[in-house]
Amino acid sequence: MSFVAAQILNGIATGMLYALMGLGLSLITGILNIPNFAHGALFAVGAYLLASAANEIGNFWIALVVAPLGVALLGLAIEYVGIRRLYAVGHDYQLLFTFGLALILSESIILIWGPVGYSYLPPPILRGGLDLGFTFYPKYRLFVMVMAGLLVLVTWLFLEKTRYGAIMRAGIENKEMVSLLGIDIHKLFTVAFALGAYLAGIAGALTVPIRGVNPGMGVDMLGIAFVVVALGGLGNLLGAIAAGLIIGVAQALVAAYWTEASTVVIYAVMAAVLLVRPQGLFGIR
Amino acid sequence: MNKLSRRDILKMGAGAAAGLGFPAIIRAQSKEIVILGLWDATGAFADVGPINDRGMKMALEERGMQVLGRPIKYITRDGATQAGTSTRRTEEAVDGEGAKFVIGPWSSGVALAVSEVAKRKKVLHLFSGGTEDISGSRCHRYSFQWAASPYTAAKTVVDSFMKANPKAKRWHLLVADYAFGWSVEKYIKEVGKSHGLEFVGADRHPLGEREFSNYVQKAAANKPDVVAMINFGLDAVSGAREIFNFGLTPKIPLIMTWSSGVEELVQLSPEIRENIWVGSNFYYTADTPVAKAFVKSYQAKFGNPPGYAPSASYSMTRLLLAGFDKAKSAEVQDVIKALEGIEVNDIVGHMRMDAATHQNIRPYFFMRCKSKSAMKHATDFADIIATGDTPLPKEYGACKDIGGF
Numbered sequence: 001m002s003f004v005a006a007q008i009l010n011g012i013a014t015g016m017l018y019a020l021m022g023l024g025l026s027l028i029t030g031i032l033n034i035p036n037f038a039h040g041a042l043f044a045v046g047a048y049l050l051a052s053a054a055n056e057i058g059n060f061w062i063a064l065v066v067a068p069l070g071v072a073l074l075g076l077a078i079e080y081v082g083i084r085r086l087y088a089v090g091h092d093y094q095l096l097f098t099f100g101l102a103l104i105l106s107e108s109i110i111l112i113w114g115p116v117g118y119s120y121l122p123p124p125i126l127r128g129g130l131d132l133g134f135t136f137y138p139k140y141r142l143f144v145m146v147m148a149g150l151l152v153l154v155t156w157l158f159l160e161k162t163r164y165g166a167i168m169r170a171g172i173e174n175k176e177m178v179s180l181l182g183i184d185i186h187k188l189f190t191v192a193f194a195l196g197a198y199l200a201g202i203a204g205a206l207t208v209p210i211r212g213v214n215p216g217m218g219v220d221m222l223g224i225a226f227v228v229v230a231l232g233g234l235g236n237l238l239g240a241i242a243a244g245l246i247i248g249v250a251q252a253l254v255a256a257y258w259t260e261a262s263t264v265v266i267y268a269v270m271a272a273v274l275l276v277r278p279q280g281l282f283g284i285r
Numbered sequence: 286m287n288k289l290s291r292r293d294i295l296k297m298g299a300g301a302a303a304g305l306g307f308p309a310i311i312r313a314q315s316k317e318i319v320i321l322g323l324w325d326a327t328g329a330f331a332d333v334g335p336i337n338d339r340g341m342k343m344a345l346e347e348r349g350m351q352v353l354g355r356p357i358k359y360i361t362r363d364g365a366t367q368a369g370t371s372t373r374r375t376e377e378a379v380d381g382e383g384a385k386f387v388i389g390p391w392s393s394g395v396a397l398a399v400s401e402v403a404k405r406k407k408v409l410h411l412f413s414g415g416t417e418d419i420s421g422s423r424c425h426r427y428s429f430q431w432a433a434s435p436y437t438a439a440k441t442v443v444d445s446f447m448k449a450n451p452k453a454k455r456w457h458l459l460v461a462d463y464a465f466g467w468s469v470e471k472y473i474k475e476v477g478k479s480h481g482l483e484f485v486g487a488d489r490h491p492l493g494e495r496e497f498s499n500y501v502q503k504a505a506a507n508k509p510d511v512v513a514m515i516n517f518g519l520d521a522v523s524g525a526r527e528i529f530n531f532g533l534t535p536k537i538p539l540i541m542t543w544s545s546g547v548e549e550l551v552q553l554s555p556e557i558r559e560n561i562w563v564g565s566n567f568y569y570t571a572d573t574p575v576a577k578a579f580v581k582s583y584q585a586k587f588g589n590p591p592g593y594a595p596s597a598s599y600s601m602t603r604l605l606l607a608g609f610d611k612a613k614s615a616e617v618q619d620v621i622k623a624l625e626g627i628e629v630n631d632i633v634g635h636m637r638m639d640a641a642t643h644q645n646i647r648p649y650f651f652m653r654c655k656s657k658s659a660m661k662h663a664t665d666f667a668d669i670i671a672t673g674d675t676p677l678p679k680e681y682g683a684c685k686d687i688g689g690f
Contacts, residue, residue, distance in 0.1 A: 003502075003503075003506050006502050006506070007499060007502060007503075010498050010499060010502055011499075013498075014496060014498065115332055115335065116332070116548070116551060116552060117519070117522070117552050118551070118552050118554075119522075119526055119552060119553050119554045119557055120554070121554055121556060121557075128532060129531065129532045135502065135505075136505065136531070136532060137531075138530045138531055138532070140530065141498070141530070209530075210498075210526075210527070210530060211495060211523060211526070212522070212523075212526055212552065214332070214519060214522075214552070215332070216331065216332070216519070217495075220493075220495050251496065251499065252498075252499045255499030255500060255503070256499065256503060259488040259489055259490055259499075259500060259503075260462050260489050260490070260491065262490065262491070262494070262496075262499060263491045263493075263494065264491070
């Protein structure tokens with residue numbers, strides 16, 4: 001029993017990271033109405049920025065603040081310089097733009113940081129593990145679980161309880177109406193994209209001591225982020241959080257009894273849910 | 286007399302080109318020896334393909350891109366670490382470019398598919414990887430295996446490790462779920478019997494797995510004396526990192542049974558490498574004249590020592606060229622006959638290509654990683670503590686008759 005509890009705990013920890021990725025992607029997808037293919041690359045940039053900043057500054061905590069902000073700035077620039085110019089010409093072009101951007105960012109990572117990945121250890125205070133009674137669990141993973149949970153909560157509170165969050169949700173529901181009410185829809189899009197990029201960046205940064213960095217890490221995560229969004233319902237933020245946790249726990253439990261299927265279960269869960277609810281768990285469209 | 290139409294003139298022009306121009310091209314083609322390097326630039330082994338290419342190029346450049354007084358045309362194709370893409374691009378290179386000699390790819394499962402193309406198209410195929418089928422149940426005259434037999438690897442690793450850790454009897458295995466993983470796992474368990482090993486767990490993971498925490502928790506729950514991974518590349522790096530994060534290493538030893546060596550170890554911090562034991566087809570401190578010269582030249586060119594990937598492609602290419610020299614011919618079947626039973630001293634030491642199975646009989650390396658304080662420089666990862674070259678016993682051999690051409 002303690003083994004199952006340990007696997008569930010681990011699933012929640014991993015699921016929190018998936019939720020963070022899914023939340024950012026869902027936000028961008030909801031607002032822009034296009035899947036952001038560069039979301040995985042933004043995750044990787046966040047990871048590399050953390051590793052570089054932590055090595056340069058010698059302080060993980062400062063790097064953890066700086067790296068996602070760097071990715072948010074990058075997101076801001078991408079929206080302002082690129083995507084904004086493509087609103088008038090339709091979704092196909094935006095789609096191609098984010099796809100091309102993903103390739104450019106991935107290749108840039110190789111050009112800047114090289115093709116070979118490396119490891120980065122957690123800060124000394126978070127090294128080692130804790131005996132939780134039913135399992136021994138790495139301190140850093142517990143930290144990530146709490147941190148990701150807090151970030152998800154704060155983002156959700158911002159979107160649900162603040163005026164600007166309400167405008168953003170309204171933007172997801174009906175852009176034209178929001179625009180007619182005199183709200184600067186372009187500014188809204190820019191902020192949403194930057195926030196989505198920030199969430200991808202901080203997910204990437206938090207992952208570094210667990211998974212290290214390598215140029216392919218964005219691609220690995222992008223597929224999962226899309227599954228989370230599809231499973232939760234396009235543009236549905238609560239759905240993204242629930243879907244991230246479901247995927248994480250399903251992966252952990254299947255790995256406990258049938259390890260060979262631990263990757264395929266992610267897609268099997270999505271396929272099963274979409275068969276019954278094509279709009280996703282919480283989606284309405 | 287009818288006037289010539291524009292169409293007639295074009296036809297004549299085409300005829301003249303066929304009669305005059307094409308034979309010149311054909312003459313040039315027959316003089317050139319086209320060798321294909323099937324190296325992945327995309328897919329799971331996208332990070333390995335470019336360094337495979339480095340090694341192969343170095344071996345060809347050593348000979349001035351010539352053999353038997355004829356120029357070598359080296360072409361590469363991206364197999365995308367997928368059987369479909371790799372076989373299609375190999376066929377295109379054979380039919381379109383006249384490639385008669387193929388080296389690669391890096392994935393065992395994909396190589397098995399390419400080996401079938403080599404058999405059908407009657408082209409020579411050299412490969413290095415962990416599947417035993419190429420020189421086993423699916424052996425044929427056109428494919429050769431450069432890497433040590435999975436049995437040789439398993440025997441070297443288990444015997445050498447148990448000599449150093451006689452009490453570590455409870456083993457948990459973490460195995461990549463494809464041809465290479467299955468082959469090595471089978472022999473680890475087989476050799477383990479003679480040491481009285483108990484396999485408390487053997488979990489298989491998909492190729493390209495990045496979330497190892499679930500597997501590691503399972504391994505920890507089994508309370509093993511040692512965890513042995515039979516996986517490769519980023520899978521191995523991700524696994525080793527997570528095993529450290531969950532506090533298993535350095536308390537208990539971790540064996541990377543079939544490692545690329547340098548390319549994997551450089552991605553792990555010295556703290557993570559503590560108490561890791563590594564089996565590999567090559568390590569750059571190998572004490573052979575060919576290895577010393579190759580490592581020196583590779584380091585001068587690329588700034589870091591070579592791991593298994595560039596070393597294998599380098600040595601396979603040298604082996605192929607030695608086949609040309611011995612055959613004094615560039616005909617595929619002549620070169621195959623020359624390679625059968627060939628003996629050379631190369632980067633790993635003495636190598637003999639078994640004529641009956643096309644399995645390279647050669648040493649396998651076993652290393653122990655150094656602690657951070659013992660490292661003399663940034664790439665001083667490990668010491669070679671043993672080598673082993675016990676060939677696969679006949680009773681296990683699945684290649685009963687390699688057949689004809």
